[in-house]
Structures are given as C-alpha cells and as structure tokens.
Amino acid sequence: MSQDVLGNAVSTDDSRALKGINAFILGYLGYDLKLVDILGVADQSDDCLANTYAGLLWMLSETGDIPAEALRYRDRARASFDRALPREKLLFSVLEASIAEDPDRIIALTDTILTEWPRDLVTLKLRQYHDFIRGRFTDMLAIALKSEDAAGDIAALHGMLAFGFEQCHDLAAAERSARRALEMAPSEPWAQHALAHVFLTQGRIEEGIAFLEDRSVGWEHLTSFMYTHLWWHLALFYLAQGRVVDALDIYDQHCWGRERSFSQDQIGAVSLLVRLELAGADVGQRWDDLAEWLAPRQEDVSQPFLSLQYLYGLLKARRPEGVHLLQRIENLSDKNLPDQQAWTLVGIPLARGLKAYLDHDPITAQRYFEAALPHLQDIGGSHAQRDLFMQIHKDIVRQLVNLSP
Structure with a gap:
C-alpha cells in the first residue's frame, strides 16, 4: 500500500x-x-x-x-x-x-x-x-x-496553529508558532501571514515592513490569493506610516494584477481601495476598472463577507449590478440558510449601511452599522479584513460630527 x-x-x-x-x-x-x-x-x-x-x-x-x-x-x-x-x-x-x-x-x-x-x-x-x-x-x-502531537514535524501545521492563535487574540502564542514554522521552512507562507497579523495588531509597523519586504522576493510561485494577500498586508503597513503612494503602487503592481476573476483577489482590491481613499488617495478610474470584474458577482450571495465587498465596489462605481446585488441580499431576509444568522445580524444591515454611506447619508448609515458591528465576527474574515468596516464606521462618525451645529 x-x-x-x-x-x-x-x-x-x-x-x-x-x-x-x-x-x-x-x-x-x-x-x-x-x-x-x-x-x-x-x-x-x-x-x-x-x-x-x-x-x-x-x-x-x-x-x-x-x-x-x-x-x-x-x-x-x-x-x-x-x-x-x-x-x-x-x-x-x-x-x-x-x-x-x-x-x-x-x-x-x-x-x-x-x-x-x-x-x-x-x-x-x-x-x-x-x-x-x-x-x-x-x-x-x-x-x-x-x-x-501527530504532525508537529510539519511546518504547515505550525503555520495553521499560528493563525488560529492570532484569531483567538493569543498573540504571543501566535508569534511562537509562526517563528517555529519559519525555522522549519523559512518560506512557509501561512506563517509569514500570521506573523504579519501579529506585527500589525501590536503596532510593530517598521518590523512588519522589514519582514515582509525581505520575504517578498519568494512570493512569485504562490497562488494568486496568497501572493496578493501578502502584498495587501505590506500595503497596510505602508498606510500605517502614511506612505499612500507606496500603498497605491502595491495595488497597481501586485494586488490587482494577478488573477482578477478570483474572489479573494477581488475583495482584497476593494478593501485596499477603500483604505486608500480614506487615507486621502486619489484612486482615479480604479473603481471603474475593478467594477468590470465585480459585475459578474451580482448574483453572488454565497458568503456575506464576500458579498458585502462586491456590493461596495459595484455601488461605488455606480453600476446597476450593485443595485441588483443589494436586492439579492435584501431578499435573504427570513430564509432558512445555513448562515442565516450572519445575514440577518450583519450582512443585511451592513449592506443597507454601505448603501447609505455611499449615498452620503451618515445618519442612516450609522443606524445600520450600530446594529451590525457587535456581531461582525459572524461573517468570518480576519481581524485585519473586518477592520475595513470599522474604518468605514469611523468615517461615518466623523461625518456625523461635522453635521453637528
């Protein structure tokens, strides 16, 4: 055998x-x-x-x-x-x-x-x-x-442990597991990814940049998701330093230049463009280009975490497919889906909130965001990825403050 x-x-x-x-x-x-x-x-x-x-x-x-x-x-x-x-x-x-x-x-x-x-x-x-x-x-x-115990000799197992620890907020254990994986296999990508999360969460920005820049030479053979996602993490570190031009260059050269039809590449691009705009960047026609690839997603309500980002990109570009996707999401009310709770508590109210935000209606947007954010974990995604919605919420609050007499 x-x-x-x-x-x-x-x-x-x-x-x-x-x-x-x-x-x-x-x-x-x-x-x-x-x-x-x-x-x-x-x-x-x-x-x-x-x-x-x-x-x-x-x-x-x-x-x-x-x-x-x-x-x-x-x-x-x-x-x-x-x-x-x-x-x-x-x-x-x-x-x-x-x-x-x-x-x-x-x-x-x-x-x-x-x-x-x-x-x-x-x-x-x-x-x-x-x-x-x-x-x-x-x-x-x-x-x-x-x-x-059974697979401790395999670097990938420690990479999986590292990301699990990080998502459970045990950053010390996450770093130990990630470094053990990298001692065994220096190119282990999931361990690199977990360590990037640790650095970002702990505010170790310069260390994170040095680490990812050094490892980036070995990313060319990676799948589209892992390649673009590691570059996405480096862009977040650049944004933390106010290096908007460098982050925009990563978007153009790495995050939106590999496999444009893949879901994770698409949401990574949406997420980074939102962050770039919130940091004051002029992204030009990039939303229009991205929306061309998001348009086929107008029926896709397979995962609320993904659909919400498709929705943002389509509505931002004022595509009719965004209106259609929003209606598809609205129609998920009172269904009996495996992830119905995630849709009811987070997906549907956040979709409405994103629409209001992009319509420059911060009062309505705030109402929906306040309802959804306490349950945000239910839609999955990492802490760093879900932070997108927290950053949008901060901008909503800023707009509300500016409305005050």
Missing part, C-alpha cells in the same frame, strides 16, 4: 496519480501554484482520491455557485469509490457535503477524519477554512491543536 507525502495511506498504485496527489497536498498547504496540477492528473486517472481533490479544489474557487467541474470530478470519484480506503471515502463525502452546501456535515466529517488520521493536513486546512468563513475562530484553533 502506498503513502502520501504526509504518511497517510492511499489506495492508488499509479505513480503518476500519487505524484499529483502529493503535489496537491504540498501545493494546498503551501499555497503553491503546483496545486492545480491535480486537475490534469485527475483527468487521466480514475483514482477516487485524485478526483476528490480536484473536485474540492473547484469548490474552493468561490465562484458563487456550484462549479460544473466540481460535479464532473465528483462523478469520476464516485465511479471508483468502492476501491477507495476509508479515509478517502470520508473525503469523498466531504466533497459531496460541499456540493450540497451542508457546512454542519462538513464539520462532522472532518472531525471524524482528523480524529483517526491527524496527519491529514489537507483535511485540517479545509476544516479551518470552513471554521474561518463562519467566524468560528476558537474551533479553528482547537482542531489544529488536536493534530499537534
């Missing part, structure tokens, strides 16, 4: 399929572009695990719907399900639960897998993703801690 690169048993005896599986594992954990190689491998293999990984990769693409390719790989994986090992069968069930948009089922399945196979760090990473987008940061940390 073969093993993957992490020591987990796999059913395939096809060397090409195993090579593709290992490339996906290392690529997914390390945000390396080689993770997409699994698609070509799956197309040439009937292996259940290879096709399951290919389907999961499509489900992580955040297209706002169920990608047809995910269904195709699911069907290919199902055809060889009987030959799969127990862990592989559970992973196939995770794919099915993802397609069925059943987050509770995903959590239960990943718990089962990680209890039996704690070195399955792909499952751990996938589980942390689902905890993260639902704002369940203590769960995100707890599940990683359960794999520490």
Whole structure:
C-alpha cells in the first residue's frame, strides 16, 4: 500500500496519480501554484482520491455557485469509490457535503477524519477554512491543536496553529508558532501571514515592513490569493506610516494584477481601495476598472463577507449590478440558510449601511452599522479584513460630527 507525502495511506498504485496527489497536498498547504496540477492528473486517472481533490479544489474557487467541474470530478470519484480506503471515502463525502452546501456535515466529517488520521493536513486546512468563513475562530484553533502531537514535524501545521492563535487574540502564542514554522521552512507562507497579523495588531509597523519586504522576493510561485494577500498586508503597513503612494503602487503592481476573476483577489482590491481613499488617495478610474470584474458577482450571495465587498465596489462605481446585488441580499431576509444568522445580524444591515454611506447619508448609515458591528465576527474574515468596516464606521462618525451645529 502506498503513502502520501504526509504518511497517510492511499489506495492508488499509479505513480503518476500519487505524484499529483502529493503535489496537491504540498501545493494546498503551501499555497503553491503546483496545486492545480491535480486537475490534469485527475483527468487521466480514475483514482477516487485524485478526483476528490480536484473536485474540492473547484469548490474552493468561490465562484458563487456550484462549479460544473466540481460535479464532473465528483462523478469520476464516485465511479471508483468502492476501491477507495476509508479515509478517502470520508473525503469523498466531504466533497459531496460541499456540493450540497451542508457546512454542519462538513464539520462532522472532518472531525471524524482528523480524529483517526491527524496527519491529514489537507483535511485540517479545509476544516479551518470552513471554521474561518463562519467566524468560528476558537474551533479553528482547537482542531489544529488536536493534530499537534501527530504532525508537529510539519511546518504547515505550525503555520495553521499560528493563525488560529492570532484569531483567538493569543498573540504571543501566535508569534511562537509562526517563528517555529519559519525555522522549519523559512518560506512557509501561512506563517509569514500570521506573523504579519501579529506585527500589525501590536503596532510593530517598521518590523512588519522589514519582514515582509525581505520575504517578498519568494512570493512569485504562490497562488494568486496568497501572493496578493501578502502584498495587501505590506500595503497596510505602508498606510500605517502614511506612505499612500507606496500603498497605491502595491495595488497597481501586485494586488490587482494577478488573477482578477478570483474572489479573494477581488475583495482584497476593494478593501485596499477603500483604505486608500480614506487615507486621502486619489484612486482615479480604479473603481471603474475593478467594477468590470465585480459585475459578474451580482448574483453572488454565497458568503456575506464576500458579498458585502462586491456590493461596495459595484455601488461605488455606480453600476446597476450593485443595485441588483443589494436586492439579492435584501431578499435573504427570513430564509432558512445555513448562515442565516450572519445575514440577518450583519450582512443585511451592513449592506443597507454601505448603501447609505455611499449615498452620503451618515445618519442612516450609522443606524445600520450600530446594529451590525457587535456581531461582525459572524461573517468570518480576519481581524485585519473586518477592520475595513470599522474604518468605514469611523468615517461615518466623523461625518456625523461635522453635521453637528
């Protein structure tokens, strides 16, 4: 019986399929572009695990719907399900639960897998993703801690621990875990990312700039999200120093120049443009350019954290798709969605508040923001990302003060 690169048993005896599986594992954990190689491998293999990984990769693409390719790989994986090992069968069930948009089922399945196979760090990473987008940061940390004894020799595990600690406000533990990961693998991107969060939260601006500038030479091979997001963090440090021109240059050269159709690149661009404008930058026609890529998102209400930023960009550019997206969000009232609480308490009122803010109506905007902000964690996203809404709120308060007689 073969093993993957992490020591987990796999059913395939096809060397090409195993090579593709290992490339996906290392690529997914390390945000390396080689993770997409699994698609070509799956197309040439009937292996259940290879096709399951290919389907999961499509489900992580955040297209706002169920990608047809995910269904195709699911069907290919199902055809060889009987030959799969127990862990592989559970992973196939995770794919099915993802397609069925059943987050509770995903959590239960990943718990089962990680209890039996704690070195399955792909499952751990996938589980942390689902905890993260639902704002369940203590769960995100707890599940990683359960794999520490079994997978403590793997740098990526310490990167995942570091970000979990940071999101749970244990900055000292976050820094220790991040530095341990970087001692083991200096290029480990998630550990770099977690350490950037620590530096920003603690106001260690110069240290953060020096760290990220030094590491940036090694980012070219990273996936679009990780590449643009690390540059985004460096831009935040520049803005903290008032270096608006340098931050704008990062937007042009790095944050909005890689994969413009990907959700995380799009919201990173929205978020940075808002911050640049609040810092006094003239962004010119950049909103219009960005909105061209946001327009296809007018139906996308898959995640409130994402949809709110699509909405801001479209409304800012005065695109009709923004009006349509706002109506889609409004129509989510009183539904029975898996994330209904996040929409009810945060997504819908914040959408209304953003519309009022962009319509220069700070009184109405303040009412909606005050209702939503106490529950902001429910929509997921990191502290640094959610701070976007806090900065907008500060501007709303400033406008209200200026209205006072």
